[in-house]
Amino acid sequence: MSVKVSVVIPVYNPGQYIEDCIASLLRQSLPDDTYEAIFVNDGSTDGTPERLDRLAAEHAHMHVIHQEPSGWSGKPRNVGIAAARGEFVMFVDNDDWLGDEALERMYEYGVENNADVIVGKMAGKGRPVPLELFRVNRPHANVGNAPLIDSLTPHKMFRKEFLDRNDIRFKEGRRRLEDHVFVAETYLLASNVAVLSDYLCYYHVKREDASNAGFQRFDPVGYFKNLREALDVVERNTEPGALRDKLYRRWLRNExxxxxxxxRLLALPEDYRRELYDEIRGVVVERMGPGVAAGLQPTQQVVAALVTADRFADLEELARWEAGIKPTGRLETLAWETGALRIGFTAEYEVAGSPLTFLTEDGEARLDLPFGEDTAAAVREAGASTRAPVDQAxxxxxxxxxxxxxxFYQPxxxxxxxxxxxxxxxxFRLVLRAESAVDPGTAANRAPLGPGIWDIHFRISACGWTKEARLGAVRADTVDAARQGTLSGTPRRLVLPYWTEPYGNLSLDVDHATSRFDRDVAGIAPAHVTYDDGSLSVPLRLHAADPEDVALRLTDATSGAKAESPATLVPKGDGALLSSELPVETLTGRAWHVELGLPSAKRGGPRWTVLPVGLRFADDGAARVVAATALPKRKKPA
Incomplete structure (x- = not known):
């Protein structure tokens, strides 16, 4: 069988961090004989060469190439391309990993859409990833109709024939932005680029020791010399005009x-801060025409204008002001409705602890910047707009x-x-009043949320600021009483909103990833429970739109013997009522602990929660509800 995908992994002293990468490659859903992994060891001095040799000896589709250290990732990636036998080449860093179905899904998506480049959805653990690009699937993307230029890391799948035909290779040697040059060229020459957003393909990881190559402080002179090479690629493959300005704008904005x-600026030492500024100004003056900055958001235009006008002190003053800007939100409502958790909230920006304000001049909203008239005039003269497009926030x-x-974004x-x-x-202040419906069955780009803890974040984009924060620590008084879990999905599992500790932010526990539900039942007391002639009813802090089948288990407090009983959750007021007809004839004369079994998809059966109440049965079958702590202790074996 022919090789569909060759995965190329440049390797240099990853230590333990390579294990997640290896494990993810061995877990791929593609058959072993249809893909290969090529580890190119670039002169590692730790135990990695021996580890890779063992791996290659154990698995026929795992290969290793050893070479003298080249100093950067370009040469090992090129060596991997030359050795690749696959129809497509995928690049993975040695401290990142793939989703289990990533290669299969990306390959099939690329073939289906006749793509030369396939960009799979990324998650960033301590590293930024281009979220806007992955809002939806984009089977026919290009630099004009999609924000492809926001994703310039090489962690993508490329048709090998396309790379060979166009002689596209990485620049070699110890340098920066070789991936920008490579990826920009592929975007501009590809017949089609396909963006796969409904499966998480690539996990981009910041190492705990922060020793990823991209996290090291760079030499500004060399860095911006290399950046000019990426701009050269755009210049060779586009005509002057709106598209070229749009692509250049990515480097002006991000880099x-x-x-x-x-x-970000204030954290730098003063001498390095100035050196960085001088090199940036050189590129701006030399390469960035007025049409490039004109497409930036207003606050970004102001920064670019200060650079153009060579007003470094004002730039630092603006940075000090912007450092105090952060998003703030208030959770207003929380309720389950037709299977979705409806979250109502308000959000705005604040600066130095007070609401951020805007000005109105001549009927237009304006930024209220911390400048005197002299600086404001210089900004205007450099072509920057101080208009605040708050109606686009x-x-x-x-x-x-x-x-x-x-x-995943939610509606x-x-x-x-x-x-x-x-x-x-x-x-005036700009206040955003929002409502979102989080459906656990479709919240992961139309797929169910997987088991785990899902934290809720809100993100405000306005006037060139895009910042996010957690939601829930500030909330309306009515929200606490409205917080309750529900059973969701097929097979059923518990989805439980809860407040994190110590900050009180909103998170979702999907399928008992925590013991939070145990806390929700901890307040049940005997007075809340009804027992009548074998029928047990327990009120629970759960939402049930319709009756739900659950389980009840009773454990003899003395012997540990168990008896199970079918049970049902039925809607009752603002919560649910647990109802069960108990097998009284097997329970008489003994004391019993009570456990609730909620369905769990990941367990394939119920997850049991001990309730803080129990039952004491007399010999005649009569029973009374007591606190679990009042039940006899189990006897230890002699």
């Missing part, structure tokens, strides 16, 4: 403007799985409200 803003709700960093409906603010005439 230059954003490095000179807020905490938006808010998103994102669910993010805690262990993998997989994240949001929102309104923008200008709230008058104290201070200058026409000053």
């Amino acid at each position: 230059m403007v954003e490095r000179l803003r807020g905490r 938006k808010v998103d709700l994102v669910v993010r799985e805690r262990s993998t960093a997989a994240e 949001v409906e929102f309104t923008r409200e200008r709230v008058p603010a104290d201070g200058a005439d026409g000053a």
